[in-house]
Amino acid sequence: MEAEIQTNYSYMGRNFNDLCLNGDDNSTAFSDCNSDRSGEFSSASSHNRLLLLACASDNSDDLINQLVSDLDSSSIDVKKQAAMEIRLLAKNKPENRIKIGQAGAVRPLISLVSSSDSQLQEYGVTAILNLSLCDENKELIASSGAIKPLVKALKTGTSTARENAACALLRLSQVEENKLAIGRSGAIPLLVNLLETGGSRGKKDASTALYSLCSVKENKIRAVQAGIMKPLVELMADLGSNMVDKSAYVMSILVSASEGKTALVAEGGIPVLVEIVEVGTQRQKEIAVSILLEVCEESVPYRTMVAREGTIPPLVALSQSGTSRARQKAETLIELLRQPRSGNTAARPSGVSV
DSSP: OOOOOOSSOEETTEEOTTTOOSSSOOOOSOOOOOSOOOOOOSSOOHHHHHHHHHHHSSOOHHHHHHHHHHTTOSOHHHHHHHHHHHHHHHHHOHHHHHHHHHTTOHHHHHHHHTOSSHHHHHHHHHHHHHHHTSHHHHHHHHHTTOHHHHHHHHHHSOHHHHHHHHHHHHHHHTSTTHHHHHHHTTHHHHHHHHHHHSOHHHHHHHHHHHHHHTTSHHHHHHHHHTTTHHHHHHHHHOTTSSOHHHHHHHHHHHTTSHHHHHHHHHTTHHHHHHHHHHHSOHHHHHHHHHHHHHHHTTOHHHHHHHHHTTOHHHHHHHHHHSOHHHHHHHHHHHHHHHSOOOSOOTTOOTTOOO
C-alpha cells in the first residue's frame, strides 16, 4: 500500500499546483513510508498461528493486553517476542493500531527504542513506526517522548532501525507542531547522512522525511548547514536513478531560503539543473525550471551564471513543448535572463565571479 503523489496534488500540506504536470506522467515523486518490510515468522508454532489468526480477526484484545504486559517483563527475550508480535499486529491490521495504542503500549515501546540491545531497539522502532501509521496515535507517540529515542536510533541503530526511525519521524512530522521539535532534536543532520550514505530505501526514506520537515524555515537552515545540498545535487545528477524527482522536490523548498540558494550554487547545482531542463522527464524539467526561476528572480549574478550554462536554448524548447506551467515558467525565466545584467550585486555569493 503506497500512496502515489499524482499530478495536481497536495502533499503533507504543500500545494504543488506550480510544479505538477498536467499530462499523463503519474510517476511517483514520493511514496509515503508505510509499515516495515521485515519478514514474518520463521516457524509455524501454535503460538505463531494464534498470532496470525489474531492479525486477521477482530478478537485480538486479549492477546494485545498480554503483549503489552510482556513489554514490562524482566526478560529481554520476552520483551523481544512481545515487541515483534505487536509490530506484526500493527502492521497487518489497521484496527489493531488503535487498540494497541489504547492498551498502553506506546511508553514501554519507547523504552525499548532506547535499549542498548540492537535487536530490541529495532523491534521497538518498528513497532512505533507501525503504530504511527494511524493518525490517532501520532500525537500520543510524540507526547509520550518518542522523538529523542527515535533520533538516537537514527544515529546508532541497525540499518533497518535507521530506516524505520526515519519513517517514524516522518509520520510524526505530519503533525505540524512536531516539526520544530524534531528539527531541534538533532534529527536533520542524521537524515542528511542517511540521504548520503544509506541504501536505496534509506535514501528514499530520508528524502521524504526531510521534505516534510523542511517546510519549516528553521529546519531548512539546519538542513543546509548539515550539508544537504551536496547529496541532493549528486542524486539529481544521476538521471538514471529513482532519486531525481525526490531530490529536486526537497531542493525546491530549500531554495526559498537565501542560504539554500547560496549552497546550491556553491555545490555546482546550476549545471545539473540546466541538464535536467534539457534532457529530463517532463516532471523533472518543470521542477528544475521552477528551482532556477527561484534562484534567479532576485539575483543578477545568479542570472548571469545560469545564462552562461547555455540555458536559453533548452528553455526555449521547453517554452514550446512543455506543460502549460513549464512553458509559463520557462518564458518568465527567459525574460529574466535576457534583461540587462547590472544593478543587483547584493546577492553575489562569496568566491563567485560573474
